[in-house]
Amino acid sequence: MSQSVYEKIGGDVAVNAAVDLFYRKVLADDRINGFFDGTDMERQAAKQKAFLTMALGGPNNYTGEDMRKGHAHLVEKGLNDAHFDAVMEHLGATLKELGVPDDLIGEAAAIAESTRNDVLGK
Amino acid sequence: MTKIVYQGRSYERRDDETVLRCLLRNDVRAPYSCESGACQSCTMQATKGVIPSSAQEDLKETQKVLGYFKPCVCKPEGDLEVVALDDAHQQKQQLTVVEKSFLNDEILRLRLSCDESFKYHAGQFINLFKDDLIRSYSLASLPDSESMLELHIKRVPMGVVSNWLCDDVQVGDPLSVAGPLGECFYHETENEEGLLAVGTGSGLAPLWGIVRDALTHDCDKTIILCHGGVTPELLYYVDELRELEGAHDNFTYYPCVSTGDGSDLPDGFSLGFPNDVAFSKQPVLSKWQVFLCGHPDMVNNTKRKAFLMGAALKDIHADPFLAASRA
Incomplete structure (x- = not known):
């Protein structure tokens, strides 16, 4: 079995470095930061970490059904493809900033992209 | 095979098992x-035993000091005694009121006797019980040099506990408390640039402890404290903080007043909310430790802004429910 991006870039330590960078980009983005109003920042950061770990092919137990349930209240508030695209943008930019090679960023983006329909409740 | 003691009961842990898996296999609801x-x-x-550092990866430094760890990735070398966070330190004890004085029209200072067995970090809080009611109050005292606990209690209109403390409780009375609790305290971190403390009203209590704690441990980093009130009369410890400022070159104190046009502002006071004043004095917060206490809206907004201005999430310390349940 080939190594996951998660293992190639250094596992948990690398993801920890990515979480603050990624979450800061998301919170600074007026297109999507309204969805985070009133949320607990620590819990949110832990969720962002779980998301990044999953996108990088690291250990996780999230199912499509979890993704669907976890975002249903946001879909009701209007979460759509444009918002998902914005998050994908920040994912790519974060990994680039950390010096992750383009082909690995592509792999991570593909995994994240595979959750689109579940996240958006389609 | 090693042992895991959870809530007083002992479980054999298989070598390849995490602490969490061991507990779940034994039908512990975790x-x-x-x-x-x-x-x-x-x-x-x-509470006892050696935690592998990998099981504390990415927890806050303050949580690590308290022995917090992640059982789902923890395979300890030896035996470990653990407790659920909800049950940690909920044992009540009686402390006696030794001093009672008002710091201004709405804030009471209460000092409670305590001996060396009461271990805490400056800035943590205790839960105080009146019958079935529980209120959380931050500790303003220093554990090493002051043999009493100091609480700052804001009188809340209609507040059952705060009015009872202000009006009925007398010196010599015993009070029932549990703790210490919370992660809002100073612990030196690698490469830290400075400390920013922002509080409103009686939210000064933990900050008064934290700032003095850092200074008495010879912290030579820049320390900024912004304390806010609606009017100058609602601020307190102004003279004490100015004295502290005079004694330490690296410490700056900004008393902040949020109402009026500034024309009748006393000397040395800033106009505005303490969080706004703080960000104007220190707009870059990368590698800074940030301490927040007071009104929940102020705490939450400031937390977010401090993070966007560069502070790492694990370096932002606040016990948000503390402010919400303060009474």
């Missing part, structure tokens, strides 16, 4: 979700 060390929903506190 919360968990990701089982990969990411979500932190299973976090527990070790």
Whole structure:
């Protein structure tokens, strides 16, 4: 079995470095930061970490059904493809900033992209 | 095979098993979700034994000091005694009121006797009981040099506990408390640039402890404290803080007043909310430790802004429910 991006870039330590960078980009983005109003920042950061770990092919137990349930209240508030695209943008930019090679960023983006329909409740 | 003691009961842990898996196999109902060390929903506190550092990866420095760890990724070398976070330190004890004085029209200073067996970090809080009611109050005292606990209690209109403390409780009375609790305290971190403390009203209490704690441990980093009130009369410890400022070149204190046009502002006071004043004095917060206490809206907004201005999430310390349940 080939190594996951998660293992190639250094596992948990690398993801920890990515979480603050990624979450800061998301919170600074007026297109999507309204969805985070009133949320607990620590819990949110832990969720962002779980998301990044999953996108990088690291250990996780999230199912499509979890993704669907976890975002249903946001879909009701209007979460759509444009918002998902914005998050994908920040994912790519974060990994680039950390010096992750383009082909690995592509792999991570593909995994994240595979959750689109579940996240958006389609 | 090693032992895990959880809530007083002992369980044999298989060598390849995590602490969480061991407990679940023994039908212990423990919360968990990701089982990969990411979500932190299973976090527990070790009271005895050695925690592998990998099981504390990415927890706050203050949490590590308290022995918090992630059981889902923890395979300890030896035996470990652990407790659920909800049950940690909930044992009540009686402390006697030794001093009672008002710091201004709405804030009472209460000092309670305590001996060396009461271990805490400056800035943590205690839960105080009046019959079935529980209120959380931050500790303003220093553990090493003051043999009493100091609380700052804001009189809340209609507040059952705060009015009871202000009006009925007398010197010599015993009070029932549990704690210490909370992660809002100073612990030196690698490469830190400075400390920013922002508080409103009686939210000064933990900050008064934290700032003095850092200074007495010879912290030579820049320390900024912004304390806010609606009017100058609602601020307190102004002279004490100015004295502290005079004695330490690296410490700056900004008393802030949020109402009026500034024309009748006393000398040395800033106009505005303490969080706005803080960000104008220190707009870059990368590698800074940030301490927040007071009104919940101020705390939450400031937390977010401090993070966007560069502070790492694990370096922002606040006990948000503390402000919400303060009475």
